[in-house]
Amino acid sequence: MMSKNIFNKFRAAAEVLQRGRDSLVESMAEEVLDQGDQLLENGYLFNEFLETQGTRLHFMTMVLSQLEQSADSFDERVAAIPPLPSPSAAGLPKKRRARVKKLPQQASAESKTDDL
Numbered sequence: 001m002m003s004k005n006i007f008n009k010f011r012a013a014a015e016v017l018q019r020g021r022d023s024l025v026e027s028m029a030e031e032v033l034d035q036g037d038q039l040l041e042n043g044y045l046f047n048e049f050l051e052t053q054g055t056r057l058h059f060m061t062m063v064l065s066q067l068e069q070s071a072d073s074f075d076e077r078v079a080a081i082p083p084l085p086s087p088s089a090a091g092l093p094k095k096r097r098a099r100v101k102k103l104p105q106q107a108s109a110e111s112k113t114d115d116l
Contacts, residue, residue: 006078011071017064024060028053 031053032039039046 008071008074008078010067010074014064014067014071017060017067021057021060021064024053024057028057 031049035045035049039049
């Protein structure tokens with residue numbers, strides 16, 4: 001859930017790595033199918049496969065998990081930012097110009113001119 005249309009670089013990076021992980025898992029599946037009998041019969045080949053491919057997949061998954069966690073955290077921070085009010089928002093009171101108070105001398109001078 002990406003709110004307020006702010007670019008989430010963590011989510012974008014996670015999506016790239018997700019595609020990379022899918023590609024890695026697909027190539028691992030092909031390798032297992034190609035070498036299936038040899039992997040099962042030869043413990044050394046099986047362990048070598050697990051060490052190389054398993055380690056790659058493990059670290060890829062850890063990095064992907066961290067990016068997804070950071071993406072969720074980013075989305076939560078963005079969602080917590082209150083929206084800016086629009087300038088034409090209805091119901092907002094208009095600013096009033098301050099009235100200038102008359103000094104006592106001005107008030108008495110005006111009343112003298114009114115008497116004339």
